[in-house]
Amino acid sequence: MPAPDSNDHDPMQEALRRDAARISEPPFDPALHYAAMRRIRALADGGSKPSRFRPMPIFATAIAASIVAVFLATQPPHPSPKNAPREATHTAPPASLLAYQQAAAQGDDALFAQLDRDAQTLLPPSAPVFNTSLR
């Protein structure tokens, strides 16, 4: 791989150097300097000197996270769309195996009518109809 330093006559490198040389330095701006230094002094007064490790933000974040966690843990579970159907299954009338056997004895139409009726309410997976095979 060619090293950029080795080719000083590359037009692109020359153009970049020309552009860099065109950048002028404005005079020292006291207002800018003092504005920045005022903020830096405020930081320094707060923390005495520049520090690599600043524990305050970490502690603040940890405390805030703890408060949120405690708040969420103490909240009563409120109905959500996810919970709603499950509650409906508990209130649904249990399907009767006998009813299905009787419907099957009457014929397909009666059996499908029974299925359609029960399909109106969601049966729980533990409903007897799912555990016993129809004869």
Next chain:
Amino acid sequence: MSPSPADSTDDLLARARGGDVAAFSRLMEELQPRLTGQALAFCGDHQRAQDLVQETMIAAWTSLPRFDGSCRFFTWLYVILLRQHRRALGWFARRLPLATLEQQAAARRLEPVAIIDPAGADAAESELLRAMLTALPARHREVVQLRFYAGASEAEIAAALGIPQGTVKSRLHNALTALRRMKEKMNRLRAAAH
């Protein structure tokens, strides 16, 4: 304000790292004009450049313990300036200046300035180069800026960015290749407009 011999850059730096705000202030007094010139070149807006320099000074103060002297202090400051600028720029502004220039080139709006007025030609070249730099990926742009605008050596750039020198070389190579391609594209657009 000219520093006394006792206040060499190294002394000031050592004192600043120990929490001496006055020493840091003296350091920044010396470097502020150069830093502002660079900020102005890449912002193009005086107020934004001033904001950028101010944020750079504050970030430099808070990060000062991380400066290990493996590169010049200005090079280290320049890296902070570039990263503050990148943050201020936002990702969406990356290709915009070049796209605008490409449209101008296609419409032959760049050509008359360069032909009539040599100073205008310089300005046009600067505008084009800086727009092309903006269109580079950030990691390529920063090595070009450090190498050519901050005048840092490859070893210094490697130290300032915390990357191997070979990576600096390859990023510079890729960046320069991309810049040449962009320049060729601009030339094609101009030629097609004739």
